[in-house]
Amino acid sequence: MKTSATIYLDYAAATPLDDAVLAAMQPYFSQQFYNPSATYAAAQTVHTDLEAARASVAHWLGAHRSEVIFTAGGSEANNLAIHGLMRQYPNANIVVSAIEHDSVLQAARHYNCREVAVKADGTIDLADLEQQIDDNTVLVSVMYANNEVGTIQPLKDVSQVVAASKSTRSSKLPLYLHSDACQATNYLDLHVARLGVDLLTLNGGKIYGPKQSGALYVKGGIPLQPLVDGGGQERGLRSGTENVAGAIGFSRALDTAQTMHHDEVSRLQKLQRQFLNMLSDSLPTAVVNGAHKRRLPNNVHLTLPGQDNERLLLQLEHSGILAAAGSACSASKEEPSHVLRAMGLSDAAAQASLRFTMGRYTTTEDVIRTVQALASLAN
Amino acid sequence: MKTSATIYLDYAAATPLDDAVLAAMQPYFSQQFYNPSATYAAAQTVHTDLEAARASVAHWLGAHRSEVIFTAGGSEANNLAIHGLMRQYPNANIVVSAIEHDSVLQAARHYNCREVAVKADGTIDLADLEQQIDDNTVLVSVMYANNEVGTIQPLKDVSQVVAASKSTRSSKLPLYLHSDACQATNYLDLHVARLGVDLLTLNGGKIYGPKQSGALYVKGGIPLQPLVDGGGQERGLRSGTENVAGAIGFSRALDTAQTMHHDEVSRLQKLQRQFLNMLSDSLPTAVVNGAHKRRLPNNVHLTLPGQDNERLLLQLEHSGILAAAGSACSASKEEPSHVLRAMGLSDAAAQASLRFTMGRYTTTEDVIRTVQALASLAN
Numbered sequence: 001m002k003t004s005a006t007i008y009l010d011y012a013a014a015t016p017l018d019d020a021v022l023a024a025m026q027p028y029f030s031q032q033f034y035n036p037s038a039t040y041a042a043a044q045t046v047h048t049d050l051e052a053a054r055a056s057v058a059h060w061l062g063a064h065r066s067e068v069i070f071t072a073g074g075s076e077a078n079n080l081a082i083h084g085l086m087r088q089y090p091n092a093n094i095v096v097s098a099i100e101h102d103s104v105l106q107a108a109r110h111y112n113c114r115e116v117a118v119k120a121d122g123t124i125d126l127a128d129l130e131q132q133i134d135d136n137t138v139l140v141s142v143m144y145a146n147n148e149v150g151t152i153q154p155l156k157d158v159s160q161v162v163a164a165s166k167s168t169r170s171s172k173l174p175l176y177l178h179s180d181a182c183q184a185t186n187y188l189d190l191h192v193a194r195l196g197v198d199l200l201t202l203n204g205g206k207i208y209g210p211k212q213s214g215a216l217y218v219k220g221g222i223p224l225q226p227l228v229d230g231g232g233q234e235r236g237l238r239s240g241t242e243n244v245a246g247a248i249g250f251s252r253a254l255d256t257a258q259t260m261h262h263d264e265v266s267r268l269q270k271l272q273r274q275f276l277n278m279l280s281d282s283l284p285t286a287v288v289n290g291a292h293k294r295r296l297p298n299n300v301h302l303t304l305p306g307q308d309n310e311r312l313l314l315q316l317e318h319s320g321i322l323a324a325a326g327s328a329c330s331a332s333k334e335e336p337s338h339v340l341r342a343m344g345l346s347d348a349a350a351q352a353s354l355r356f357t358m359g360r361y362t363t364t365e366d367v368i369r370t371v372q373a374l375a376s377l378a379n
Numbered sequence: 380m381k382t383s384a385t386i387y388l389d390y391a392a393a394t395p396l397d398d399a400v401l402a403a404m405q406p407y408f409s410q411q412f413y414n415p416s417a418t419y420a421a422a423q424t425v426h427t428d429l430e431a432a433r434a435s436v437a438h439w440l441g442a443h444r445s446e447v448i449f450t451a452g453g454s455e456a457n458n459l460a461i462h463g464l465m466r467q468y469p470n471a472n473i474v475v476s477a478i479e480h481d482s483v484l485q486a487a488r489h490y491n492c493r494e495v496a497v498k499a500d501g502t503i504d505l506a507d508l509e510q511q512i513d514d515n516t517v518l519v520s521v522m523y524a525n526n527e528v529g530t531i532q533p534l535k536d537v538s539q540v541v542a543a544s545k546s547t548r549s550s551k552l553p554l555y556l557h558s559d560a561c562q563a564t565n566y567l568d569l570h571v572a573r574l575g576v577d578l579l580t581l582n583g584g585k586i587y588g589p590k591q592s593g594a595l596y597v598k599g600g601i602p603l604q605p606l607v608d609g610g611g612q613e614r615g616l617r618s619g620t621e622n623v624a625g626a627i628g629f630s631r632a633l634d635t636a637q638t639m640h641h642d643e644v645s646r647l648q649k650l651q652r653q654f655l656n657m658l659s660d661s662l663p664t665a666v667v668n669g670a671h672k673r674r675l676p677n678n679v680h681l682t683l684p685g686q687d688n689e690r691l692l693l694q695l696e697h698s699g700i701l702a703a704a705g706s707a708c709s710a711s712k713e714e715p716s717h718v719l720r721a722m723g724l725s726d727a728a729a730q731a732s733l734r735f736t737m738g739r740y741t742t743t744e745d746v747i748r749t750v751q752a753l754a755s756l757a758n
Contacts, residue, residue, distance in 0.1 A: 006421070010413075010414070010417060010419075013413075013414040013416075013417050013422075013620075014412055014413055014414035014417070014620065015412065016408075016409055016410075016412040017408040017409060017412060019409075022408055022409075029395075029396040029401055029589070030395055030396060030398075030401075031395075033393055033394065033395040033396060034389075034392075034393055035389070035392040035393035037392075038389060038392050038393070038701075038703060039689075039692060039703070039704070040389075040692070040696045040701045041696065042385070042701065043392075043701075072451035072452075072455070072591060072619070072622070073451075073619040073620065073622075074619065075607050075608075075609040075610065075618045075619030075620075076451070076607050076619055078609070079606070079607045079608060079609070079618075101609070102608075102609045102610045102611070102618070103607070103608060103609030103610065103618055103619065106608035106609055106618070107608045107609070110608070205620050210408070210622075210624070211620055211621065211622045211623060211624065211625075212451060212591075212619060212620070212621070212622035212625060227458070227606045227607065228454050228455050228458045228482070228606065229454075229458055229481075229482060229485035229486045229489070230454040230457070230458070230480070230481045230482030230485055230486070231454065231481050231482065232481070239454045239458075239481070239482055239485070240451070240452040240453065240454030240455055240482065240591060241392075241393065241452065241454075241584050241590055241591070242590065242591070243451070243452075243589075243590045243591035244590060245589070245590065246590075246591060310418075313418060313419070317419045317420065322417075322419045322421065322422075324417060324418070325418070
């Protein structure tokens with residue numbers, strides 16, 4: 001494959017590590033390799049740097065440093081939120097949207113799990129949400145933006161439904177709102193109080209940081225059970241010698257993503273419009289899935305009626321264009337996407353669907369070449 | 380602190396990343412950043428490289444590739460072994476040695492947990508082990524080599540006790556042997572069939588690999604429940620986009636450690652002898668804790684009667700020598716070490732104890748300077 005000519009449009013699956021992030025990590029591999037729990041000054045400096053990274057993450061969330069738990073990635077953070085809470089309430093229930101990431105859905109299904117319907121555009125059905133929450137609900141988990149179709153959920157509305165339910169409930173059980181922000185972090189506001197969330201999942205591997213880095217925001221006072229017991233690192237919620245380089249890289253990646261997010265949203269929205277405009281000219285039968293307005297600026301998700309997405313992906317790859325049929329996590333499975341199903345797409349439509357996710361290095365030329373290739377393949 | 384003159388003797392707490400390991404990782408941060416679950420050839424190459432790393436780890440264990448689960452470090456691997464098995468048998472019990480790492484002890488104590496006594500030198504009491512295992516025991520966990528005092532456990536004998544118990548039991552419950560090999564990996568044979576273990580924990584951060592890399596060996600056919608649910612990576616036992624660079628770095632670090640382990644054992648045993656000989660001349664009251672013969676070659680653990688280890692550590696640090704009072708994981712806690720207590724040391728003796736752990740870059744000069752400093756401080 002001619003790497004130089006490759007157009008990578010699968011940024012939702014993985015992002016390359018930012019050079020500046022790698023540079024920030026590098027000292028902690030070599031000179032600053034010390035165990036941050038050791039007592040000598042050289043190790044305490046590492047500990048201080050780790051805590052500064054934690055404070056920096058907290059800053060973007062409008063949170064306190066002590067509310068940020070570094071995890072090995074987004075799936076772990078989602079699992080820590082769900083298992084960490086639900087294991088304490090074996091008779092309670094958890095309410096999730098039907099289009100959550102597998103790491104939320106599969107974890108939630110260990111418990112009494114209720115799945116909230118979404119509308120055809122992937123937006124959560126707030127009336128159904130209201131109905132599903134009852135006095136035994138302890139956790140609601142609704143992702144910030146969907147990894148397949150890019151739909152941004154109305155988190156503030158979700159938060160209001162949760163708050164209203166909490167104010168009228170007769171049980172003494174707590175009720176918390178968790179959101180998986182893995183795909184939102186590059187583009188959206190993460191201020192937890194503005195969003196109204198109690199727990200928030202972040203993932204370094206999707207924001208030009210290292211894979212299996214990330215964090216779970218846990219509002220002060222929420223008791224969680226750890227997934228990993230031991231030496232008591234991460235306030236007892238994630239034992240094990242800290243991945244110092246990973247945490248510092250993640251924090252640096254988050255800084256960059258959040259600092260540039262307004263500019264990057266504008267730039268990608270233009271590319272997204274261009275993609276869709278060119279497409280409606282050259283492939284008018286293509287259907288855009290997901291919300292049109294409340295949508296991640298980097299996501300173009302299409303159904304091309306009558307086409308087979310696996311064949312198209314291979315042909316695109318031969319033209320040097322890398323895209324996806326669903327999420328990478330489910331790419332190896334044979335089942336149609338649960339997200340598209342929940343949005344009401346038929347299995348045939350799902351199998352005619354493609355996901356293009358743009359990123360920091362996507363150019364106008366990339367978009368033009370992609371739509372041209374797609375049109376010539378699908379016409 | 381004069382870094383150039385620093386003598387680092389806390390290799391059991393953390394090892395610097397080997398330059399060759401970092402070089403092996405680097406491509407997977409940049410050009411090869413793809414998600415190994417994606418379908419295009421560039422991502423499948425990453426997947427192939429990840430599987431080659433897994434096969435390489437399996438090679439050193441005498442295991443099959445499918446039996447190696449990459450984890451985010453040793454604590455997670457220990458937790459996966461224990462919770463992953465024990466959650467399936469709520470009425471069963473687990474038998475562990477009293478001097479296990481906290482990530483084993485704390486995980487095991489969620490269940491019906493029996494702690495086996497150790498002798499004064501930290502070697503497991505095999506008669507007590509035999510007594511503690513009963514028809515309801517599902518898992519025995521005995522560490523390969525202790526992280527504080529360096530005692531190497533007679534794993535083959537442990538395995539024989541487990542096998543004998545298994546052959547005579549009336550229950551239909553399975554019985555497995557797990558061992559935490561985090562501190563043994565640099566110096567000892569890891570062949571699982573020779574050791575007679577069913578589950579084995581490895582940790583990259585202690586073998587000049589990246590922190591929060593590692594693996595759990597799981598003998599084929601042993602069913603475990605994952606700690607992290609989701610996309611089904613790592614045969615469903617550790618969901619989340621793989622830490623490709625971390626796994627490849629870990630595999631490379633393991634290669635180096637196991638390739639050089641005979642030479643490194645000889646070299647360090649000489650330094651260890653020199654340390655102890657010099658010490659018995661200059662500080663004859665010093666007591667060496669842990670087994671003398673069956674001992675990691677890099678570990679010198681001492682009680683200096685009448686001394687205060689915190690004061691000594693600070694004074695050693697002023698002389699440019701970095702050592703430890705216990706394990707780094709428990710360094711921040713105020714309690715005396717559970718390991719030393721189980722070996723019969725008084726709290727006063729524990730508080731007069733120091734751990735020196737040598738490593739790949741430790742020289743004769745380092746040893747001479749350290750013993751001289753220690754003698755002048757403690758006399």
